[in-house]
Amino acid sequence: MSIQEADTVIKQAVVDAALPAEAFLVGTSTAIAAPEPTAEQRMNAAEQRVKAEVLNLSGLSKVAYALKRKGVAEAFEIPVSILDDLVKEQRRQGDDDGLQGKGIELPEPAHWPEAVDGAALLRELSAFIRRYVYVSDEALTAISLWLLHTYNIECFRHSPFMAVQSPEKGCGKSTLLAVLFVLSYRALSASNISPAAVFRVIEAHQPTLVIDEIDTVFSREGNEDLRGILNAGHSKPMAFVMRVVGDAHEVRQFSVWAAKAVAGIGTLPETLQSRAVVIRLERKLTTDKIERLRPEKLLPDINRLQSQARRFMQDNAAQLTEYDVDIDDIGDRDVDNWRPLLAIADAAGGVWPQKALLALYTLTGAAKRYQQLTLPQQLLADVKAIFEDDPRGFIPTSDLIATLNKRDERPWRTYKHNGLTPESFAYLLREYGVKTKQVRLGQTPVRGLNRSDMLHIFTRYTGADTHSGGISDFQPVTPLQPNDSAGLSYASTRDTVTGQETLEATENKECNGVTGYKPENGSVCVPAPVSTAWSITL
Numbered sequence: 001m002s003i004q005e006a007d008t009v010i011k012q013a014v015v016d017a018a019l020p021a022e023a024f025l026v027g028t029s030t031a032i033a034a035p036e037p038t039a040e041q042r043m044n045a046a047e048q049r050v051k052a053e054v055l056n057l058s059g060l061s062k063v064a065y066a067l068k069r070k071g072v073a074e075a076f077e078i079p080v081s082i083l084d085d086l087v088k089e090q091r092r093q094g095d096d097d098g099l100q101g102k103g104i105e106l107p108e109p110a111h112w113p114e115a116v117d118g119a120a121l122l123r124e125l126s127a128f129i130r131r132y133v134y135v136s137d138e139a140l141t142a143i144s145l146w147l148l149h150t151y152n153i154e155c156f157r158h159s160p161f162m163a164v165q166s167p168e169k170g171c172g173k174s175t176l177l178a179v180l181f182v183l184s185y186r187a188l189s190a191s192n193i194s195p196a197a198v199f200r201v202i203e204a205h206q207p208t209l210v211i212d213e214i215d216t217v218f219s220r221e222g223n224e225d226l227r228g229i230l231n232a233g234h235s236k237p238m239a240f241v242m243r244v245v246g247d248a249h250e251v252r253q254f255s256v257w258a259a260k261a262v263a264g265i266g267t268l269p270e271t272l273q274s275r276a277v278v279i280r281l282e283r284k285l286t287t288d289k290i291e292r293l294r295p296e297k298l299l300p301d302i303n304r305l306q307s308q309a310r311r312f313m314q315d316n317a318a319q320l321t322e323y324d325v326d327i328d329d330i331g332d333r334d335v336d337n338w339r340p341l342l343a344i345a346d347a348a349g350g351v352w353p354q355k356a357l358l359a360l361y362t363l364t365g366a367a368k369r370y371q372q373l374t375l376p377q378q379l380l381a382d383v384k385a386i387f388e389d390d391p392r393g394f395i396p397t398s399d400l401i402a403t404l405n406k407r408d409e410r411p412w413r414t415y416k417h418n419g420l421t422p423e424s425f426a427y428l429l430r431e432y433g434v435k436t437k438q439v440r441l442g443q444t445p446v447r448g449l450n451r452s453d454m455l456h457i458f459t460r461y462t463g464a465d466t467h468s469g470g471i472s473d474f475q476p477v478t479p480l481q482p483n484d485s486a487g488l489s490y491a492s493t494r495d496t497v498t499g500q501e502t503l504e505a506t507e508n509k510e511c512n513g514v515t516g517y518k519p520e521n522g523s524v525c526v527p528a529p530v531s532t533a534w535s536i537t538l
Contacts (some may be wrong), residue, residue, distance in 0.1 A: 024240040040481045045313050050076055051108070054083070058090035106186040106207055110303065112311035118348030121308050125183065128305065132293040134284040138359040142277050143180070145341035145356060150208045150259040151185040152313035153340075155320035157236050160337035163276035164263035171281040175265040175293060177212050180261045182302050183294045184208040185310065192217065197224040199241050202233070208259040215264030227269055233255050234275040235336075270374065274333050276361060277341070301331050316347040323347075327360075334364045375411070376428045377461075382410060383429075384458045387451055396448035422447070432457050 037045075053072060057065055066085065069523070073080040125144040129135070135143070144164050162180065164173045181187045188207035190198070201207065217223055231241045239257035244250065267273050284290065295302065313320070323343035328333055338360045345356035361535045386395065386403055404412040405419045412420040426436065434457060436447045 002272075019158075046076075049488075050078070050086075054086045054090050057083075057087050063326065067233075086231075104188065104201065104205060106188060106205055108186070109306035109310045112307040113382050113511075115315060116308045118148075118312050118316070118344070119350035119352055121305070122345075122348055122352055124305060125309075128183070128301070129176075129179055130177055131291050133172055133281075134288045134290055135279065135281065136362075138362040139279045140361040141352075141355045142341060142363055143176075143279065144358075146165050146261075146277060147180065147183050148309055148313060148344050149340045150187075151309045152317055152320070153236075153259050154255070155313070155317050156340040156343070158234055158336045158339065159236070160234070160340070161230075161255070161268075161276035162274065163268055163278045163440045164262040164281060165260070165267060165278060165282040166265060166283075168265060168283075171283045173265075173281055174212055176279070176281065177210055177261060177263045178293055178295070181210045183305060183309075184210065184261065185306070193226075194268040195223075195229050198226065198229050199243070199256050202256050202258045203254045206255070206258050208261065211260065211262045213264055214262040214268065215266055217264075218269055227272065229256050230260065231271050231275065233258060234258065275337065277337055296338070312347075313344075316465065319347050321345065330360065330364060335362070338364075376431060378411070379425070380432060380434075380457070381462050382407075382412075383449070383454070384462050387454060387458075393451045394439060394448055396441075397425060397447045398446075398448075400449065401425055432461060444461075454535055 007294065052078070057068065057072065060068070068081055069087075070080055073083045076083075094374070122144050125147060129140060129143055143162070146160070149156065149159070164176050164180075166173050170276055181189060186205070186207045188205070189208050189212075190201070190209045191212045193201075193209075193211065198209070199517070202209070211217070217226065229241055232241060233256040236257050239255060240251055240253050241256055242251055243454065245252050262272075268276060320340075322341045323339070323346060325339060330338075338356075342353070342356050342360070345352040382404055383400060386400060390399075401412075401420050401422065407413070416424060422436075426434075434449070434454070437453070438445050438447045438448060440446070489507075496530050
């Protein structure tokens with residue numbers, strides 16, 4: 001309703017407003033009765049009182065206004081909806097303060113009057129999304145659960161990004177982001193947003209931020225502040241930034257705790273990618289039929305789904321807050337990202353806990369396949385692969401580098417133009433605590449890596465699973481071997497059932513009973529890998 005229509009209703013409501021029937025002019029010897037006010041005069045007086053009250057109401061907080069609106073409307077005998085329109089219009093006009101842009105309004109979903117079946121709600125959300133976006137079943141599950149989590153993120157310790165990614169344009173990223181925008185709680189489109197705007201808008205409104213073309217944001221230099229702010233918003237206890245404000249240079253704390261959905265070509269910066277539920281989109285085929293999203297024609301359905309989502313998340317807040325889960329074969333960060341989604345699936349019941357777990361295993365695997373590893377991560381993974389293929393307990397650095405530089409599909413042959421060197425090899429792996437050791441092979445001192453030293457590094461940073469039952473299951477038995485002149489001889493036998501080959505030394509002249517230690521000079525005495533035992537874990 002426009003302000004003019006509202007004025008007409010007010011005027012009609014106050015035409016017969018009660019005013020004193022007589023007024024008196026004082027100052028003469030004879031009291032003369034003032035003429036009866038006209039209907040127009042009574043209307044103008046009442047209208048001024050209404051406008052003054054509207055001006056007062058427009059300055060109240062949303063909570064204070066909600067408490068007073070019904071009583072004020074009854075006092076002036078006007079509908080509450082008209083009073084709401086008048087206050088909204090006054091607030092909009094009040095934003096015209098000479099500043100650019102306009103104020104932010106994020107409406108709350110209407111209250112849903114009855115309890116909501118979570119499983120049915122998730123089915124409806126999934127069906128809505130499926131109409132407009134071509135995604136896998138697992139991705140559809142993750143998106144539906146993530147949408148619900150935006151309606152009460154205070155229940156959770158972590159709020160994962162929803163990262164919508166594709167290899168190139170035309171794969172439906174913007175359409176999916178538009179669906180997220182219309183279905184999320186208090187969504188705010190924030191493309192090309194500045195770091196200062198992020199923490200100020202979250203502090204003021206705690207919206208669901210929806211950021212398109214995030215790849216263009218981080219393709220420019222100077223956006224480390226924005227990345228740091230977004231990173232901080234992943235964990236509720238740490239979701240704050242500090243800034244100095246005012247002439248007195250007061251240090252103030254700003255919240256950055258809010259749900260966030262982003263879309264872009266390629267992967268996010270590594271620290272953001274690890275905090276995200278990743279949805280990979282592909283270009284649809286001509287046989288993949290979807291509808292064009294027209295939100296303005298879907299408002300009744302959108303409003304209903306929003307109201308039901310808010311009611312479900314409020315009713316189940318206690319259960320969602322108490323929920324916890326640990327999954328041994330999933331990394332801690334992925335578990336943090338998915339815990340809110342698993343909690344919601346558990347509260348919804350039905351098939352949704354199983355669907356959520358399937359989505360977790362499927363999408364985290366996909367995210368790792370597409371994730372762009374850093375060079376140190378790539379090198380550590382490649383060194384692990386060499387140890388898997390090579391049964392030696394000790395591999396010289398020169399052998400490792402030679403093998404790495406021969407692999408055409410890897411970056412090492414052209415690394416720094418001249419290929420990988422012992423110096424660059426050590427530099428890239430230094431943060432993992434990888435250090436080469438000098439040992440004596442025969443009469444020659446050689447630097448390299450011990451398998452036993454590398455096992456815990458591989459397990460911590462690349463995962464234990466490798467060939468068969470994992471590299472930790474591949475444990476060569478290495479009897480002592482002194483230098484070439486020591487006169488060591490051995491006999492070889494293989495058990496055809498266990499697959500174990502054993503070589504027994506007949507003489508040991510140089511090494512003592514402690515494997516690998518040579519007392520004369522303190523160097524390591526390294527035997528050849530003359531016995532190998534393995535097991536296969538199915």
